[in-house]
Structure formats: C-alpha cells, structure tokens
Amino acid sequence: MKKNTRIDMVERALTLLDNEDTTRVDAIYLSPVESYTCKDWLALEEQILFRDYPLLVAFSCDLPSAGDFITHDATGVPLLLVRDKEGGINAFYNTCRHRGAKLAKGCGRAQTGLTCPYHAWTYDFTGNLKVLPDPVSFPGVDKAEHGLVKLPVVEKYGMIWVCPKRGKDFDIDAQLGGIDKGLVDDLKSYQFEDYHPYAQRRLHCKMNWKLMLDTFLEPYHFAPLHATTVAPLLYHNLCLLDTYGQNLREAVIRKSIEKQRQQPRESWDIVPDSALVYLLFPNAGLVMQRDHVELWRSYPVAGKPNECTVQMDYYIPEPAETPSAKDHWERNMDLAVRTVLEEDIPGVEGIQAGLSSGAISHSTFGRNEPALIHFQREIAKAIGRA
Ligand code: FES
Ligand SMILES: [Fe+2]
The missing domain is CATH 2.102.10.10 (Rieske [2Fe-2S] iron-sulphur domain)
Incomplete structure (x- = not known):
C-alpha cells in the first residue's frame, strides 16, 4: 500500500470514530434469496464465474x-x-x-x-x-x-x-481494477513473493459459497457474534470501503489505532492497526493482518446451492523455525481459525438453513454493509441476474 494511502486511511478511520459513524451507501439493498438457494442461479455462477474468470x-x-x-x-x-x-x-x-x-x-x-x-x-x-x-x-x-x-x-x-x-x-491487472489503481499498488507493496506457507485448512460447509465470503464483508456482526474473540480488539460496525472494478478493499479497524493520534501524521499507517479484507473477485478473500496474511477461498459444490468447500491458507513473512516462533504462530492462527470455525461458520450455516426454509424472500443489507452490497451486486451483474 502506498504511503499516502496508509496515512489517508488512518485519517478516514479517525474521522469516522470521532463522528461515531461508519461508511454508508445511500440505500439498503435487497438480495434475493435465490442467490443462495436456486440451482439455476448456481449453474450460472459455475459456468461463468468458475470457468471464465481468472x-x-x-x-x-x-x-x-x-x-x-x-x-x-x-x-x-x-x-x-x-x-x-x-x-x-x-x-x-x-x-x-x-x-x-x-x-x-x-x-x-x-x-x-x-x-x-x-x-x-x-x-x-x-x-x-x-x-x-x-x-x-x-x-x-x-x-x-x-x-x-x-x-x-x-x-x-x-x-x-x-x-x-x-x-x-486474461489481463490480471485489468481484472484487479487497473495497473495504476490502488488494489494493484497494495498487492505489489506486500511482497508476497517473500512469504512462506504456514498452514492450510480445508472445510466442507453447509452454506452457499458466497455466504462464506459475506462473513468477511461487514463488521456489523462483531459485537454480538464475536463478543469474546475479536470484538475486544476491533471496532464494531466501523469499516472503510474502496472498490476496484468487481473487487474491493474493506478495512476493519483495531482499537489500537487510538495511539496513532499522538504520533506525527507522516508516520500514520493503517496496516498495523486494521485488518484489510480484499475481495478478489469472484471467490477469494485475502485478509491482510498486521503480521501475516490469510487467504480464504470458497467454491460451490456442483449443483448444490447450500454447500461449499472452503480452503484457508495462512502465510507468514518469515519461516517459523524456532519453537518460540512456532508457538507464536500457533496461538496467532488459533484465534483466527477459532473465530471463523466456532463463530462465523455456525452462524452462517444457520443463515443458510433460514434462507432455504422459504421463510423470507430476500436478505436486507444495510447502508452500513457496503462491501457486502458491492460483492452481491457484482456477482448478480456478472451472471446477468442484476
Ligand atoms: S499413461 Fe496416463 S492414462 Fe495411460
Ligand atoms: Fe466474523
């Protein structure tokens, strides 16, 4: 991420905090339940998103x-x-x-x-x-x-x-929103070529493949769902959003950002005091944490709108060679994995059961869930169901 962007994002976050505000779009978005339950909808996603896209x-x-x-x-x-x-x-x-x-x-x-x-x-x-x-x-x-x-x-x-x-x-830079645009700048700056694979998890979940990604796309659930895991560390219902074509960058903010107020503006940096969620269209959620990166990819199970497979890859900047390094990463990963496996996934599998029941015709995404709206809208557009 460019230095100016690191500073600007701290400024945006502090301004929202001062105003007890978050990033909001103009209107709510009604997402049809078919997007999560309909076989024809899924067939289009499989044919288009998982065949024609990089x-x-x-x-x-x-x-x-x-x-x-x-x-x-x-x-x-x-x-x-x-x-x-x-x-x-x-x-x-x-x-x-x-x-x-x-x-x-x-x-x-x-x-x-x-x-x-x-x-x-x-x-x-x-x-x-x-x-x-x-x-x-x-x-x-x-x-x-x-x-x-x-x-x-x-x-x-x-x-x-x-x-x-x-x-x-394909032209990957064009797909990422353009060579001179922020998303490519960010990816370039992280130097992932120097990272090391640390761990991998594969899961089979009883939910639509998009629901797994949805869970990363709004911090409106932090306080109720993650009360004892990540809610103490991250602000509830506060996000920054930037979009790059079909992709997006959403920042959720660590409470530790407060200390930057005391520091000179030129030294401000959003990366250590946030979790940066990149949705790389169509199915990859890259979560840049202060000291490591997690890649969450979600795939439909053929013909089954209510099932998916998920692969999580955890990459670290230095190889974990000493016992103390291994211990550090084990504890670090445990929090991330426990939060998703024990809180997000059961919550979202409940959503899938609810949507599949026929009880409601659409999900209602709030103005405070702009990343979710962007993702669902781009999916619907890409398969011609907007
Ligand atoms: S050598 Fe590959 S199928 Fe026969
Ligand atoms: Fe969550």
Missing part, C-alpha cells in the same frame, strides 16, 4: 522450486500447476494425453518429470511428452503433439491466477 489458485511460495507442483480440484476442473527449470509457472488440465488419468495428486516436488501413474507416459515440467512406453503400439502418435493441455496462467505480485478454460487468456 481464479487465484496459489501463492508463488507454494511452489518455490523447479518440479514443485500443486493440483486443484475445487472448481470441478482438474488443474495441475508446475514450476519449471527456468522458474516459470505452467498450468495444465491434470489430464494425461493417453487416456485421461490424473497425472498428479495433492502437491509435492517432482524430480525429473511428471509420470502418469496409470501407464507411465511421462511429461517434462513444461508439459512436453518425453516418454511414451511401447511406442510401437502407437503408430502415428507424434509425441510433439501430445503434450499436456495448457491453461492460461499469470504469476504476479507473488500470486498465481489460472483461468480454468483453455484459450481464455
């Missing part, structure tokens, strides 16, 4: 060395990402050119190439077919034309995006 699939530090690979199945399209010997990143369908077996499972480091577990066709890290056992049995099959099928991929700002549709190239 999806944030990893941080660069998840694949630091040649041969490092990860697989990704959460969208229903089997993806394989591999770091090659030149340091480039390659994305493929995780689908063997012989008869379609999955080439790799989970994640790991391949030594010399990617060997299919079924009949051992072997590819190099850029996807070229190198070994075809018993070639006499495959007359006319040209190895040069049987490499893995590539997918569009971009690595930038220490992050990796893939579009899970062949040939659908």
Whole structure:
C-alpha cells in the first residue's frame, strides 16, 4: 500500500470514530434469496464465474522450486500447476494425453518429470511428452503433439491466477481494477513473493459459497457474534470501503489505532492497526493482518446451492523455525481459525438453513454493509441476474 494511502486511511478511520459513524451507501439493498438457494442461479455462477474468470489458485511460495507442483480440484476442473527449470509457472488440465488419468495428486516436488501413474507416459515440467512406453503400439502418435493441455496462467505480485478454460487468456491487472489503481499498488507493496506457507485448512460447509465470503464483508456482526474473540480488539460496525472494478478493499479497524493520534501524521499507517479484507473477485478473500496474511477461498459444490468447500491458507513473512516462533504462530492462527470455525461458520450455516426454509424472500443489507452490497451486486451483474 502506498504511503499516502496508509496515512489517508488512518485519517478516514479517525474521522469516522470521532463522528461515531461508519461508511454508508445511500440505500439498503435487497438480495434475493435465490442467490443462495436456486440451482439455476448456481449453474450460472459455475459456468461463468468458475470457468471464465481468472481464479487465484496459489501463492508463488507454494511452489518455490523447479518440479514443485500443486493440483486443484475445487472448481470441478482438474488443474495441475508446475514450476519449471527456468522458474516459470505452467498450468495444465491434470489430464494425461493417453487416456485421461490424473497425472498428479495433492502437491509435492517432482524430480525429473511428471509420470502418469496409470501407464507411465511421462511429461517434462513444461508439459512436453518425453516418454511414451511401447511406442510401437502407437503408430502415428507424434509425441510433439501430445503434450499436456495448457491453461492460461499469470504469476504476479507473488500470486498465481489460472483461468480454468483453455484459450481464455486474461489481463490480471485489468481484472484487479487497473495497473495504476490502488488494489494493484497494495498487492505489489506486500511482497508476497517473500512469504512462506504456514498452514492450510480445508472445510466442507453447509452454506452457499458466497455466504462464506459475506462473513468477511461487514463488521456489523462483531459485537454480538464475536463478543469474546475479536470484538475486544476491533471496532464494531466501523469499516472503510474502496472498490476496484468487481473487487474491493474493506478495512476493519483495531482499537489500537487510538495511539496513532499522538504520533506525527507522516508516520500514520493503517496496516498495523486494521485488518484489510480484499475481495478478489469472484471467490477469494485475502485478509491482510498486521503480521501475516490469510487467504480464504470458497467454491460451490456442483449443483448444490447450500454447500461449499472452503480452503484457508495462512502465510507468514518469515519461516517459523524456532519453537518460540512456532508457538507464536500457533496461538496467532488459533484465534483466527477459532473465530471463523466456532463463530462465523455456525452462524452462517444457520443463515443458510433460514434462507432455504422459504421463510423470507430476500436478505436486507444495510447502508452500513457496503462491501457486502458491492460483492452481491457484482456477482448478480456478472451472471446477468442484476
Ligand atoms: S492414462 Fe496416463 S499413461 Fe495411460
Ligand atoms: Fe466474523
């Protein structure tokens, strides 16, 4: 984040605090229950948001060395990402050119190439077919034309995006709202390329995939729902919002910001005294905390509007090598995970049950929930249901 932005955001937060105010839009927003319960609505989201858009699939530090690979199945399209010997990143369908077996499972480091577990066709890290056992049995099959099928991929700002549709190239800066705009500046400044993966959690939740992200998009629930976890640390019902195309940055403010009033304006900095929630459209919530970053990604379960899978990745700026560092991060992560797992998720699964019951026709988003409104409106627009 640029220095001016760090200062301006402190000023905005202190002004809102002085006025006992928060960021408000002009009107409430009625979000139709179908958005969370309707199979046709979900089908559009699956076809459009999870096929045509670049999806944030990893941080660069998840694949630091040649041969490092990860697989990704959460969208229903089997993806394989591999770091090659030149340091480039390659994305493929995780689908063997012989008869379609999955080439790799989970994640790991391949030594010399990617060997299919079924009949051992072997590819190099850029996807070229190198070994075809018993070639006499495959007359006319040209190895040069049987490499893995590539997918569009971009690595930038220490992050990796893939579009899970062949040939659908994308401009990630444009998708993030523009190269000279604040969101790209922020991502660039955090230097995620120097981070380290610390922990990962995968969850299956009984809620629409958007509800998981909604829970990060308003601090109006802090005092009632998080009374003993994060409410003592963060102001209730106070947020700043900036939007960047379909994306957004929402700042919720730590009470520790008060001490900055005593400091010279040039030294003000929003980052240590806030949690910055970036909604990277369509399905990634990046939560920048003062000393680490959490990536929460939510995916629909095919055909089921009331279920989702969630992946949380926790990245830290230095590797946790000593026992005291491990202890620090364990405690730190415990608060984040406990808050979401024990408070947000049960609360939101209750919302899903309520919406699925047919009791109400729409959710009512208040003027004080502007990030939620932006997200739902952009989803509805993107699938032609605005
Ligand atoms: S399916 Fe991969 S080698 Fe046969
Ligand atoms: Fe919450």
